[in-house]
Amino acid sequence: MPLTNLTGIARSDGDPRVEQKGPSSMSSADRLARALGWFSIGLGITELVAPGRIARALGLDDKAGLIRAYGVRELASAIPTLSVDKPLGLAARIGGDALDLATLATGLHRDNPKRGNAAIAIALVAGITLLDILAYTGVKAVHRRDPHSGERDYSDRSGLPRGPQASRGLARGDFDIPPDYRAEGQTADAVPHLVA
Amino acid sequence: MKALVWHGKEDIRYDTVSDPSIENPRDAIIKVTSCAICGSDLHLFHNLIPAMLPGDIMGHETMGEVVEVGSAAKDSLKKGDRVVIPFTIQCGECDQCRRGNFSVCQRTNRKGGLGDKAFGHRTAGLFGYTHLTGGYPGGQAEYLRVPFADTTHIKVPDGIEDEKLLFLSDILPTGWQAAVQADIQPGDTVAVWGCGPVGQMTIRSAILLGAEQVIGIDHLPERLSMAAAAGAITINFEEESVVERLNELTGGEGPHKCIDAVGTESHVNLGQPDTLIDRAKQMLMVENDRPHVLREMIYVCRPAGVISIIGVYLGLVDKIPMGQAMNKGLTFRMAQAHVPRWTGDLLRRIEDGQIDPSFVITHKVDLSQGPEMYATFRDKADGCIKVMLQP
Numbered sequence A: 001m002p003l004t005n006l007t008g009i010a011r012s013d014g015d016p017r018v019e020q021k022g023p024s025s026m027s028s029a030d031r032l033a034r035a036l037g038w039f040s041i042g043l044g045i046t047e048l049v050a051p052g053r054i055a056r057a058l059g060l061d062d063k064a065g066l067i068r069a070y071g072v073r074e075l076a077s078a079i080p081t082l083s084v085d086k087p088l089g090l091a092a093r094i095g096g097d098a099l100d101l102a103t104l105a106t107g108l109h110r111d112n113p114k115r116g117n118a119a120i121a122i123a124l125v126a127g128i129t130l131l132d133i134l135a136y137t138g139v140k141a142v143h144r145r146d147p148h149s150g151e152r153d154y155s156d157r158s159g160l161p162r163g164p165q166a167s168r169g170l171a172r173g174d175f176d177i178p179p180d181y182r183a184e185g186q187t188a189d190a191v192p193h194l195v196a
Numbered sequence B: 001m002k003a004l005v006w007h008g009k010e011d012i013r014y015d016t017v018s019d020p021s022i023e024n025p026r027d028a029i030i031k032v033t034s035c036a037i038c039g040s041d042l043h044l045f046h047n048l049i050p051a052m053l054p055g056d057i058m059g060h061e062t063m064g065e066v067v068e069v070g071s072a073a074k075d076s077l078k079k080g081d082r083v084v085i086p087f088t089i090q091c092g093e094c095d096q097c098r099r100g101n102f103s104v105c106q107r108t109n110r111k112g113g114l115g116d117k118a119f120g121h122r123t124a125g126l127f128g129y130t131h132l133t134g135g136y137p138g139g140q141a142e143y144l145r146v147p148f149a150d151t152t153h154i155k156v157p158d159g160i161e162d163e164k165l166l167f168l169s170d171i172l173p174t175g176w177q178a179a180v181q182a183d184i185q186p187g188d189t190v191a192v193w194g195c196g197p198v199g200q201m202t203i204r205s206a207i208l209l210g211a212e213q214v215i216g217i218d219h220l221p222e223r224l225s226m227a228a229a230a231g232a233i234t235i236n237f238e239e240e241s242v243v244e245r246l247n248e249l250t251g252g253e254g255p256h257k258c259i260d261a262v263g264t265e266s267h268v269n270l271g272q273p274d275t276l277i278d279r280a281k282q283m284l285m286v287e288n289d290r291p292h293v294l295r296e297m298i299y300v301c302r303p304a305g306v307i308s309i310i311g312v313y314l315g316l317v318d319k320i321p322m323g324q325a326m327n328k329g330l331t332f333r334m335a336q337a338h339v340p341r342w343t344g345d346l347l348r349r350i351e352d353g354q355i356d357p358s359f360v361i362t363h364k365v366d367l368s369q370g371p372e373m374y375a376t377f378r379d380k381a382d383g384c385i386k387v388m389l390q391p
Helices: A001-010 A028-049 A050-056 A063-080 A084-110 A115-142 B038-047 B111-119 B164-168 B171-180 B197-208 B221-230 B241-251 B271-284 B294-300 B322-328 B339-350 B365-381
Strands: A018-020 B001-006 B010-016 B029-039 B060-070 B080-086 B143-146 B188-192 B213-218 B233-236 B257-260 B308-310 B331-334 B363-366 B387-390
Touching: A001 B143, A001 B363, A018 B257, A028 A050, A028 A063, A028 A084, A028 A115, A050 A063, A050 A115, A050 B308, A063 A084, A063 B294, A084 A115, B001 B365, B029 B164, B038 B294, B038 B365, B060 B143, B060 B164, B080 B164, B164 B339, B164 B387, B171 B339, B188 B197, B197 B213, B197 B221, B197 B257, B213 B221, B213 B241, B213 B271, B241 B294, B257 B294, B271 B294, B294 B308, B294 B322, B339 B365, B363 B365, B365 B387
Parallel strands: B188 B213, B188 B257, B213 B233, B257 B308, B308 B331, B363 B387
Antiparallel strands: A018 B010, B001 B010, B029 B060, B029 B143, B029 B387, B060 B080
């Protein structure tokens, strides 16, 4: 556990240190989503930095500008994918996958000497699409609010043993708002000559 | 020992960690009997609060039994004492502590230099929170070292179950302070945004302080049903306009007192478009908070009214209508709760049967289930409002 060892330098001698990691709050779908988010960042930067090389490798020389735009799209979808709003980011990724597949399909024509590369890229994107769909359905299922949650009725939990009506103002008998928290004077008290 | 440990965004683990030890004569060690997950723990869970480090132990709502006492704390604590631990660590001696402003104690933040840079001036050390507030290990664990233990504890009597006492550590005094700093007077209409655990305690506090009309605002039916149980009028903001309904309930005048028990993570939905923009900005790290509630409170509050902010905000907020606030002459009060200032009085009210804070517990589980309960609480699944953990 190198990271927790490293952060140990910020702790004092009497602070507990991690000895063995245990079960996590993250589900496998959460982990997959996180991995896909980082993949988006890697791919997005690559598409931004070297769109021409990618285009030439796929035989899509005239689409370097489009690939760069796709790089921006990848980065934009990575942000929500890595946030707590993962389904939004994953949905954006699935939409992006469809665009990628459509673009790559234009490289499959017989005249493209790199159509083999385009076919391999299509297979890879199809695989990633499958992972995106798995992650999307996974996080939606794991983090969905139970539809019956709203049916829970806590109307018997007043927390006021004497009942709400009998409790109203109960504290006024022995508690005054402290002077440093008094914020509102009454005009009648402050300027009685004006309201007489 | 076992503890719930922060490893990164949404990654809380039930780890084995070394036992804490006394390192200062004012320290004490307690064996934790009960602890809880707080709404502000979710800000850490979501990695919205900076300066958390992998390996930090979570938790700031804790109670237990004293098992070891440092030499300088022996006058006020002894082995076997039953104590609730305030989430704020206070020295009891500095100028702020002497004024009762315990949450801004000047001495207990052991990383005060970070606090000075982040906030302008350091605030008190807090358990299980960011290193900006000292990075002290928290109490979602089997044992907790309590620094400044001679002044950082609430002794509680035997014979009252943990469920009724645990929340003296945070949400009960926090809700109480939210109501007190609103200067609630008999006859007031008090609107409380957010019916989570702190909002629920605020509603009960407002009732006890004599508010004539208390209004709870949320969108989750189970939370609204709990608010209504205490006599609050409820508004479901997904079903009706908050501003229109509040004006209707106050003859168009607006509530006298508006209390924000939501803070940084306002619910994001299409009906509140500003929350969508705030969320996008939050993702891009150009805004820290989603201050929808602040905007709504300022707009609807009665002129010369009071805005009380107890929900946690983290940093920079955008588009706050200060023009409305200034021209309406609103008073703003806000703070992390100065817990020990209120706990003596609140313990007496619990003993006297005026309030029973255990009403808020919806889930009581073993500490080992902590990681999954973080997700359940965050997702508001299974009717979850408050999780109590027992090692």
